[in-house]
Amino acid sequence: MSDRDTRHKASMQKLKARVDEKVANATEQRGLIIVNTGNGKGKTTAAWGTVTRALGYGYRVGVVQFIKGLWECGERNRLEDDPNLDIAIMATGFTWDTQNRAADTQACKEVWEDAARMLADPEVYLVVLDEITYMLKFGYLDIDTVREALKNRPREQTVIVTGRNAHRDIVAMADTVTDMQEVRHAFSDGIQARRGIDF
Template identity: 75%
Template sequence: MSDERNHRHKRAMEKLKARVDERVASADEERGQILINTGNGKGKTTAAWGTVTRALGYGYTCGVVQFIKGTWECGERNRLEEDSNLHVVTMATGFTWDTQDRDADRAACQSVWQQAEAMLSDANMYLVVLDEITYMLKFGYLEIDVVLEALAHRPREQTVIITGRNAHRDLMGVADTITDMQETRHAFNHGLKARRGIDY
């Protein structure tokens, strides 16, 4: 690299650092957050489990409530479930399009939601994941006002991650961070089976 190019790079990085430092200094509020992983792309639940792993790594207590995938194998759950700081609840009915029993699915959802509410009111829970809860709202198994009430009254330091496609607009309205995962290409659409250790 020429001296001139190095000099331009140094000046650009100095300006970038000043902007970053200014933004870091102005972010002075500290509290739990609401994060939403939504969109048609894959990786929403995987990203949530990654954050659970991070929090457990610091010794924080975490809760994961799985509203749909509870009967599936889950490599992350298998790996982490022996951690005494992790509490996992699964609806364990499988996909609602498999059960095809709305009343039974709604009852199962309500039962699991009671446990989720307990986590959302527990000041010891640093992180709570509501995995695939967006479907419960879409299918009418849960009322949005009930979920919003629980989120609004959770402990100040508690972070909640919500995953699933088509997140309700009112959930989006209270979120601090929204990640919209978009699908460009998905192997399943080209006949490739879900792969153990990669997709689940």
């Protein structure tokens, strides 16, 4: 065995020992709060990937879309017929298009009722609150309302919160936070969003 192979094997043995120790120490079983935030692309896409994973195991899943509801969504198109998936949509479109705070606030509160129902249901294994960060930022939803619903949800339920500028209280509650940072985005260079790739 060469010196490089010997060093590689020793390095992998140390890595395996560290990984095995972490696995052995992970003894708690419960649902999580996961936050996908940051100005990079892929927050909602990552959440839909987890939705697909949970549905693949036959779990019940709820998705609440607060911003992109009227926009085409390939993931939603593919999965919406699954009997274990419950989707609620704030059907006003992008807030920067509507420009109507009162109407957007009312629409947000109506779809939040669906979210609150899902968050209280012990049969729902995963809830995605897609783009809810904007609802908090614009003041359409009260942070205390959202925080209490997250805190009082069933123990086995996981919640994924997506959107830029996640509220500090939600980040503080979260078990896993991923901050997706933009390095380069085609749209900034005048390239249109592509069906089947971007939506």
